[in-house]
Amino acid sequence: MKLVVLGIDIGGTNTVYGLVEKSGNIVFRGQIPTFGHEPVENLVIRFWEKVDSFLEAHPECELSGIGAGAPNGNHFTGLIQNPPNLSWGDVDIVSILKEKFSCEIILTNDANAAALGEKNYGIAKDMSDFIMITLGTGLGSGIFSGDNILYGHDSMAGEMGHLSIDQNGRKCSCGLRGCLEMYVSAKGIKETVIELQKVNPGDDFLSSLEPDSIDGKMIDRAIDDGVESAISLYEFTADKLAYGLAQAATILSLEAFIFYGGYSQAGDRLLGPTRIALETYLMDNLKGKIKVLQSGLPPGQAGILGAASLIWSSDRK
Amino acid sequence: MKLVVLGIDIGGTNTVYGLVEKSGNIVFRGQIPTFGHEPVENLVIRFWEKVDSFLEAHPECELSGIGAGAPNGNHFTGLIQNPPNLSWGDVDIVSILKEKFSCEIILTNDANAAALGEKNYGIAKDMSDFIMITLGTGLGSGIFSGDNILYGHDSMAGEMGHLSIDQNGRKCSCGLRGCLEMYVSAKGIKETVIELQKVNPGDDFLSSLEPDSIDGKMIDRAIDDGVESAISLYEFTADKLAYGLAQAATILSLEAFIFYGGYSQAGDRLLGPTRIALETYLMDNLKGKIKVLQSGLPPGQAGILGAASLIWSSDRK
Numbered sequence: 322m323k324l325v326v327l328g329i330d331i332g333g334t335n336t337v338y339g340l341v342e343k344s345g346n347i348v349f350r351g352q353i354p355t356f357g358h359e360p361v362e363n364l365v366i367r368f369w370e371k372v373d374s375f376l377e378a379h380p381e382c383e384l385s386g387i388g389a390g391a392p393n394g395n396h397f398t399g400l401i402q403n404p405p406n407l408s409w410g411d412v413d414i415v416s417i418l419k420e421k422f423s424c425e426i427i428l429t430n431d432a433n434a435a436a437l438g439e440k441n442y443g444i445a446k447d448m449s450d451f452i453m454i455t456l457g458t459g460l461g462s463g464i465f466s467g468d469n470i471l472y473g474h475d476s477m478a479g480e481m482g483h484l485s486i487d488q489n490g491r492k493c494s495c496g497l498r499g500c501l502e503m504y505v506s507a508k509g510i511k512e513t514v515i516e517l518q519k520v521n522p523g524d525d526f527l528s529s530l531e532p533d534s535i536d537g538k539m540i541d542r543a544i545d546d547g548v549e550s551a552i553s554l555y556e557f558t559a560d561k562l563a564y565g566l567a568q569a570a571t572i573l574s575l576e577a578f579i580f581y582g583g584y585s586q587a588g589d590r591l592l593g594p595t596r597i598a599l600e601t602y603l604m605d606n607l608k609g610k611i612k613v614l615q616s617g618l619p620p621g622q623a624g625i626l627g628a629a630s631l632i633w634s635s636d637r638k
Numbered sequence: 639m640k641l642v643v644l645g646i647d648i649g650g651t652n653t654v655y656g657l658v659e660k661s662g663n664i665v666f667r668g669q670i671p672t673f674g675h676e677p678v679e680n681l682v683i684r685f686w687e688k689v690d691s692f693l694e695a696h697p698e699c700e701l702s703g704i705g706a707g708a709p710n711g712n713h714f715t716g717l718i719q720n721p722p723n724l725s726w727g728d729v730d731i732v733s734i735l736k737e738k739f740s741c742e743i744i745l746t747n748d749a750n751a752a753a754l755g756e757k758n759y760g761i762a763k764d765m766s767d768f769i770m771i772t773l774g775t776g777l778g779s780g781i782f783s784g785d786n787i788l789y790g791h792d793s794m795a796g797e798m799g800h801l802s803i804d805q806n807g808r809k810c811s812c813g814l815r816g817c818l819e820m821y822v823s824a825k826g827i828k829e830t831v832i833e834l835q836k837v838n839p840g841d842d843f844l845s846s847l848e849p850d851s852i853d854g855k856m857i858d859r860a861i862d863d864g865v866e867s868a869i870s871l872y873e874f875t876a877d878k879l880a881y882g883l884a885q886a887a888t889i890l891s892l893e894a895f896i897f898y899g900g901y902s903q904a905g906d907r908l909l910g911p912t913r914i915a916l917e918t919y920l921m922d923n924l925k926g927k928i929k930v931l932q933s934g935l936p937p938g939q940a941g942i943l944g945a946a947s948l949i950w951s952s953d954r955k
Binding site: 449476478567569571606607610 | 719766767781783784786788789790791792793794795796797798800801802803804805812813814881884885886888889890891892893919921922923924927
């Protein structure tokens with residue numbers, strides 16, 4: 322008999338899922354569109370059919386639980402609370418899953434799931450205090466502190482995307498000003514590109530970027546080719562990122578920041594200047610001590626591995 | 639037999655100590671100058687003599703341990719590390735205490751000790767996620783998260799005084815810019831008064847303040863008398879404080895901030911405008927949920943109660 326856990330990572334556009342062994346081996350996985358305008362029950366039926374077919378064809382696999390990560394997933398209540406880009410309002414995903422699957426089910430938010438993946442199967446195995454930062458459309462974060470996920474009072478801790486780095490800064494869709502994700506994420510880089518295009522209307526590289534559909538790989542290539550304005554774009558982004566990281570480090574006393582998702586693929590093009598700037602924003606007792614790393618987990622797998630690990634670590638399995 | 643724990647709160651100017659029962663009842667306490675220019679051994683001898691005399695005269699009291707809080711006290715190593723305003727460098731206070739007292743000894747930093755006092759004997763009894771902020775010469779903070787003190791990787795977590803609220807802000811003695819304590823603490827209020835005196839040279843109240851020896855009670859009285867410039871001084875301070883609190887709340891998802899020490903005595907004169915400003919800096923999911931409170935513990939006692947509680951909670955005593 323092969324014990325497996327279903328790890329689910331619900332995203333604004335796609336949902337990925339996998340049957341994971343305790344070792345982290347994924348025996349089966351898939352991806353389907355989330356279709357956030359439809360009821361969440363439809364999403365559950367669509368991946369239940371896939372998982373159910375696989376399990377019927379592989380009777381040696383026994384499902385021992387489900388771990389799910391979702392935007393605004395509340396670990397304490399089992400509710401997905403008014404997730405951005407999904408028209409669900411508050412949904413009791415744990416109860417909805419229970420109608421299809423008769424096993425233990427645990428929910429957390431998507432960024433915490435990614436952090437759990439890194440802790441249990443990635444480069445954070447020996448770390449107790451780190452933040453996993455996901456650079457996508459926005460900026461998500463999951464915090465490990467004292468060897469545990471930091472949930473806070475209402476399970477919504479770790480909103481580093483909405484850490485404000487400038488009291489009078491860029492206006493965020495959340496209503497606040499200066500939120501880190503308005504500088505460091507697809508949204509933030511778009512804003513910076515628009516600003517830079519205005520200041521440097523004759524710059525070939527900046528002119529070649531279409532703010533609404535910037536491809537990170539274009540920026541990477543320009544940096545590799547030594548294009549000054551591309552290098553400046555990431556130096557500005559890295560400076561804002563580093564200033565934000567320093568504030569989290571000052572409060573939490575961390576070992577590392579680990580980057581995952583879209584723009585983290587830039588690697589040292591973005592993380593190199595971030596490391597340099599971070600040192601200038603840290604107190605003496607933290608200088609030289611905090612690593613800025615790129616996740617080694619394959620794209621799309623941190624969330625399902627981490628969500629699955631919620632079950633593996635919940636009892637003696 | 640009456641079991642007691644010696645709680646010690648080492649400060650830059652004075653050291654307070656007390657013999658504390660598990661209930662929080664302080665059976666004996668005292669205060670001596672720290673004399674930070676002398677070796678730390680002299681300080682230990684001076685309070686050891688007082689405690690020893692008391693215990694000899696009260697054979698019914700049995701000393702079951704020592705908890706100590708000190709600036710830059712490292713819970714993991716037992717070292718006080720280069721404390722500000724004390725010329726000790728790094729001192730192994732736990733070993734030094736062991737030469738005089740043969741019992742269990744636990745160290746933490748002064749702000750954590752105050753937070754432990756509030757958690758075990760104050761208004762935070764039923765709270766799992768809060769920050770205790772001490773407003774003195776500087777701004778200290780101890781963080782409870784998930785019902786535990788948050789120590790971080792090197793036991794130095796919780797440095798909210800050095801959370802930067804302005805990338806280009808006031809220069810701090812730590813070398814960074816915009817540190818919260820440069821706006822909210824005796825040091826910070828001094829800077830604000832100097833700035834306001836320059837802008838409003840004819841203001842009677844501001845002119846009456848001597849920046850190097852500002853008495854918080856003078857500001858309190860002026861606010862009670864409706865003096866506009868005094869009200870503005872605390873509104874500015876409250877705005878900076880609230881912006882800083884919001885960043886910590888965003889990362890940690892808290893129930894409350896609890897204020898203790900010197901300027902916290904201003905009570906609602908400072909905390910009232912802080913509450914109002916805080917709401918403007920919080921994300922929707924935190925708005926209306928985070929309390930801003932004044933500690934109810936008597937001045938000077940949070941540290942010794944909290945330090946003592948390190949022993950009471952360390953085993954089955």
